[in-house]
Amino acid sequence: MTDTNEELATKIDIADWLSLRAHLERGGVIVVDPLLELAEVGAALAADEVQKVQRWLSSSLLSKPSIEQIQKWDADKGKIFNCLIISPYVLIQEPTPQNP
Template sequence: MKITREELAVQVDVAQWSWLRAHLERGGLIVVNRGLDLVEVGVSIASDDTAVVGDWIQTGLLAKPSAEQISAWDANEEISFSALIISPYVLIQEQKQ
């Protein structure tokens, strides 16, 4: 069964960093660049579109959180994220402040 954009769009939620930290510790957190559509990334990952996902990874638009990002998020409890679970991953996109 194919996951649709509409199905994933209703699953996007807002999360605080403290809620997401456990996913970082288990290695399941993926940062989505703000230039990408979070739902579109979710659809591509869920449908195993390796060419598109690979391009995003290669260009740095999709990545594990960097040490600098983690430090910044740890230091600022006000930061919130759009989050989408595509098991076993949690896709996050930092919201504009």
């Protein structure tokens, strides 16, 4: 993990969908697949690593929320996400269940 990744990892927060929805209105929400590390994605965006980000986008590891996702989350406004702000974007990721 690079220094930037480590620094960004400390900035990952938890937010509910109701709090995040305002960012959706301005097109700033990006969904990060659980296969990726949130801090790594944030570091790549901050460093403008276009090829890496394009690869994630083309393989659907990064995406804008779909209409189906938005409807599902609107029905469960208490839905919790891990989030990381890399202005102007808010990266969100559904938490993965921890192994016992």
